Amino acid sequence: MNIATKRWLPHMFAALSLLVLLYPLAWLLATSLKPADEVVTSLNLWPSRPEWSNYTTALDGVSGITVTQLLGNTVLIAVGAVVGNVLSCSLAAYAFARLRFRMRKVMFAFMVATLMLPHHVVLIPQYIIFNRLGMVDSYWPLILPKFLATEAFFVFLIVQFMRGLPRELEESARIDGCGPFRIYRSITLPLSRPALITTAIFTFIWTWNDFFTQMIYLFSPEKYTITLALSSFVDQSSTSAYGPMFAMSVISVLPIVLFFFVFQRYLVQGMATSGLKG
Amino acid sequence: MSTVSTRAPLRAEGSGDRPRPTGRRPRGVREKRWPAYVFLSPWMIGAVALTLVPMAVSLYLSLTDYNLFDPPRWVGLRNYGDLLGRDPRFWRSVGTTTLYAVVAVPLKLALALGVAMLLKNLAHRGRAFYRSAFYAPSLLGASMSIALVWRAMFNDGGSVPRLLESIGIHTGSWVGDPRLAMYVVVLLTVWQFGAPMVIFLAGLQQISPDLYEAAALDGAGRWRQFVSITVPMLSPVVFFNLVLEIINSFQVFTPAYAVSGGDGGPADATMFYTLYLYERGFVTSHMGYAAAMAWLLLAAIGVITLVLFRTSRSWVFYADEEGR
Numbered sequence: 001m002n003i004a005t006k007r008w009l010p011h012m013f014a015a016l017s018l019l020v021l022l023y024p025l026a027w028l029l030a031t032s033l034k035p036a037d038e039v040v041t042s043l044n045l046w047p048s049r050p051e052w053s054n055y056t057t058a059l060d061g062v063s064g065i066t067v068t069q070l071l072g073n074t075v076l077i078a079v080g081a082v083v084g085n086v087l088s089c090s091l092a093a094y095a096f097a098r099l100r101f102r103m104r105k106v107m108f109a110f111m112v113a114t115l116m117l118p119h120h121v122v123l124i125p126q127y128i129i130f131n132r133l134g135m136v137d138s139y140w141p142l143i144l145p146k147f148l149a150t151e152a153f154f155v156f157l158i159v160q161f162m163r164g165l166p167r168e169l170e171e172s173a174r175i176d177g178c179g180p181f182r183i184y185r186s187i188t189l190p191l192s193r194p195a196l197i198t199t200a201i202f203t204f205i206w207t208w209n210d211f212f213t214q215m216i217y218l219f220s221p222e223k224y225t226i227t228l229a230l231s232s233f234v235d236q237s238s239t240s241a242y243g244p245m246f247a248m249s250v251i252s253v254l255p256i257v258l259f260f261f262v263f264q265r266y267l268v269q270g271m272a273t274s275g276l277k278g
Numbered sequence: 279m280s281t282v283s284t285r286a287p288l289r290a291e292g293s294g295d296r297p298r299p300t301g302r303r304p305r306g307v308r309e310k311r312w313p314a315y316v317f318l319s320p321w322m323i324g325a326v327a328l329t330l331v332p333m334a335v336s337l338y339l340s341l342t343d344y345n346l347f348d349p350p351r352w353v354g355l356r357n358y359g360d361l362l363g364r365d366p367r368f369w370r371s372v373g374t375t376t377l378y379a380v381v382a383v384p385l386k387l388a389l390a391l392g393v394a395m396l397l398k399n400l401a402h403r404g405r406a407f408y409r410s411a412f413y414a415p416s417l418l419g420a421s422m423s424i425a426l427v428w429r430a431m432f433n434d435g436g437s438v439p440r441l442l443e444s445i446g447i448h449t450g451s452w453v454g455d456p457r458l459a460m461y462v463v464v465l466l467t468v469w470q471f472g473a474p475m476v477i478f479l480a481g482l483q484q485i486s487p488d489l490y491e492a493a494a495l496d497g498a499g500r501w502r503q504f505v506s507i508t509v510p511m512l513s514p515v516v517f518f519n520l521v522l523e524i525i526n527s528f529q530v531f532t533p534a535y536a537v538s539g540g541d542g543g544p545a546d547a548t549m550f551y552t553l554y555l556y557e558r559g560f561v562t563s564h565m566g567y568a569a570a571m572a573w574l575l576l577a578a579i580g581v582i583t584l585v586l587f588r589t590s591r592s593w594v595f596y597a598d599e600e601g602r
Contacts, residue, residue, distance in 0.1 A: 010396050014408045017393065021415060021469065027437060028427045045437075092321035101314035111321070114329055118529055118579060120555055120572040124339060124565050125332035131346070148324025155321065180313040209420040211532045212552075216560055230422045234429075235539040242430065249423035256417055264410045267417070268476055 028253075032058075032246040039242045054243035058251060062229040063221045067251060074225040077142050077214075078207040084146030085154055085203040086196050092149045093158035094184050098170070114152045127216065141217045142210075146203070154199045161195035162188060194266065201263050205256055226252040340570035345563040357570035368571070370546050371554040374460055378550065379527040382467040387519055390471040394478035395508075409479060413472035425466065425536030429453055432462045432537075453537060456547035463533045463548060474519040481515035482508070510595040517594045521586055525579055531556070551575060 026045060033050040061067045095101065096108055130141040149155055169187050178186070189196070211227050218228060230252060233245045260267065315322075340357055342350035361368045393412060397405050418424050432438050432452035439449050452458040489507050498506065534542070534550040542549030542557070555575070559568025 010399050011404065013396055014393075014400065014404070018408065018411055021412065024424070024427050024431065024469070025418070027431060028423070031427075031430070039435075088320040088324070091317045095314045095317035095321075099311075099314035099317065101311050101318070107318070107322075107325075110325065114325075116525065116579070116583065117329070118525075118572070118575050120529070120552065121336055121576050122329055122332035123336075123572065124559055124569050125335035126328060128335070128346070129327070129332070145324065145328055147320060148328060149321035150324045150328050180317070184317070205417055206420075209422075209532075211422050211535070212556070216556075227422045230426060231535070231540075233426060234536050235541075245426070246423075246430075249426055253418055253421055253423045256421065257414075260410075260414055260417055264413075268410055268413055 028246055028249060031242055032250045034243055036243055051243055054247040055251075057244040058247035061248075062224070062232055065221050065224055065229065067226070067229075067248065069222070070224055070226045070229050071251070073139075073223060074208060074227070077139055077225065078204050080139065080143035081146045081207040082200045082203045084143060085149075085151060086200050088147050088149035089151065089154040089199060090158050090189060090192065090196060091184075092155050093162055094180075094188055096155070096159045097162035098188070099180060111152050111155055115156060123216075130217070136217055137219045137223065138217075139223070142207075142213055151203070154203070157199060158192060158195045161192055165191050194269075197263070198266050198269070201259060201266055205259060208256060336569045336572060339566050340573050342566045343564075344566040344569075346565055347563075350566065353566070357567050358574070361567070361570055361574065367546060367549065367554060371542075371549045371551045374547065374549060375528060375530075375551040378460055378464060378467075378530070379524060381461075382464045383520070383523045383527055385464070386468045386471045387474055387516070387523060389468060390473075390475035390519070391478050391512075391516075393471065394475045394482055397475075397479055398482045405479075409476060413476055416470045416473040419466060419470040420532060422532060422536060425533045428462055428466045428533065429537050432458075454544055456545040459537060459544060459547040462537050463530065463550075466533045466537075467527070467530070474523065477515060477519055478512070481512050485511045513594045514596060517586070517590050521583060524582060524586070528552075528575060528579060 030045050030047060031039065032054055033052070034047040034054075035049070035051040038044075038047055059067045061070055092111075096104070096111070126141070126145075127136075130136055133140075135141050135144075165188065169191075170183050173183050173187055209227070211231060214225050214228050215231065218224060226248075230245075230248060233241070339350060341352060341354060343353050343357075344350040397408050397412075400408065415424075430436055434451040434454065436451070439451060442449050449455070449458065452462050485507065489511070490503055493503050493507055529552055530550055531552045534548050534553045538544075538548035538553070542553050551571070552575075555568050555571045558564045558571065
């Protein structure tokens with residue numbers, strides 16, 4: 001094998017695997033543009049003529065709820081979750097990383113242990129609590145827990161980041177008479193921006209992709225998210241509805257794709273340093 | 279995210295996870311503790327109200343018959359006895375989930391490691407591009423949209439059965455075949471190998487090139503270098519990924535729901551553990567029964583993690599512990 005082949009071989013392998021990997025996404029895009037009669041009959045990936053009306057049908061949404069409203073609902077939940085997680089997790093992380101208090105080690109160990117706790121263990125009692133509070137079929141059960149730092153992943157991520165920050169700025173601020181709140185707000189928080197951005201992006205994507213929690217807590221169609229609307233196609237066996245259904249799928253993954261392109265540096269780095277799941 | 283290691287020279291080296299005494303302050307005033315509790319209060323409320331108390335309640339409910347509307351009725355260990363002793367669907371779900379984990383996790387990790395090693399040898403720009411591109415499915419794969427794509431691609435007339443047919447393999451619909459339906463979920467999981475790959479790649483880049491150079495000078499071939507340098511140096515990362523993926527694999531839900539049409543079919547072939555838990559708890563309203571299932575899941579995850587940690591002593595190599 002000469003040097004040139006040796007250099008190009010890994011590239012070829014990588015490019016080929018990428019093609020296989022991206023095929024399902026190409027399939028999704030192509031099927032969303034196929035006319036109904038081509039979905040099963042034609043072996044071509046690409047439609048003979050793009051059927052844009054699939055998208056106008058998709059925009060009408062499901063059971064009278066338009067896609068605009070579905071997207072609006074989903075954005076509302078996702079933004080609420082992002083604000084909640086960034087605020088509550090950074091507050092807790094600052095205490096764990098920088099302040100002294102009683103039972104600090106016990107609480108930290110507990111927080112780390114909850115990283116491994118399957119959500120199902122607390123699922124039913126949480127459901128009972130929210131049911132008693134009259135919050136079932138509202139967005140509270142999806143947003144409120146985020147304001148209470150229940151996602152230990154992010155607390156841990158921000159703690160790790162804050163521990164790596166130099167203390168000198170905080171020390172000199174303290175000598176100048178700043179209290180912990182001022183230091184948190186004016187020094188630690190701005191310096192922790194990369195960790196906060198990672199938290200925000202992952203919270204957004206996880207909330208956007210979430211299905212289980214949304215399914216058990218939301219019933220009224222007008223409160224549905226885009227994922228819930230899509231899930232109503234799950235037992236759909238006829239292929240005639242494929243076009244509009246996958247047009248809606250494309251619309252629903254678009255924000256994630258957009259996030260990916262804008263924030264890929266934070267996503268991949270957050271992944272590499274903390275082992276966050278996608 | 280880099281670690282900045284500038285420390286005030288006057289201070290003793292901190293132990294890292296303990297904040298050092300805040301040092302000289304005017305007139306020896308001790309640092310007040312109450313602000314810490316203000317910072318912690320949201321987390322503490324969440325930890326008590328949404329984790330600790332619910333854990334206790336769910337343990338209690340697992341010993342009762344409860345349907346959300348009538349008060350719970352104490353049944354002792356009957357739920358556990360029924361699950362373990364006379365619920366074939368429970369065992370079916372345990373079997374399906376275990377088979378899934380045993381097939382999907384090694385496949386996903388092997389692919390992740392292979393591709394990471396391939397990318398390690400690329401020049402910086404190519405590596406960054408492919409790293410991001412391979413990572414993308416990990417973000418999309420958890421969504422309902424992609425699960426629906428998988429269902430359609432493996433269904434009757436979908437591209438996968440048709441492709442296989444064109445080379446003479448007749449499978450029919452995977453989604454409708456009890457022997458194949460589970461593997462649709464496996465393939466969707468393997469497709470998301472990008473996340474562990476990124477972690478592997480970061481680990482590979484930590485290994486000093488000196489080690490490989492020294493080995494090459496001693497006449498070690500590529501395979502030998504892989505076995506004697508890459509594998510031991512990377513073993514902590516392999517361990518980390520393995521624990522993470524196994525824990526996640528026991529909790530897979532969305533793709534199982536989508537592929538099975540929501541009911542674990544055909545013939546319970548995709549009745550994954552969490553799907554069965556959902557069905558018992560939220561469809562048939564046997565919440566005590568579902569709580570017992572959740573605790574068995576926690577116990578299983580606990581035992582598996584413990585066993586992994588125990589065995590890790592014999593195969594995970596931590597360079598900084600050498601010679602201690």
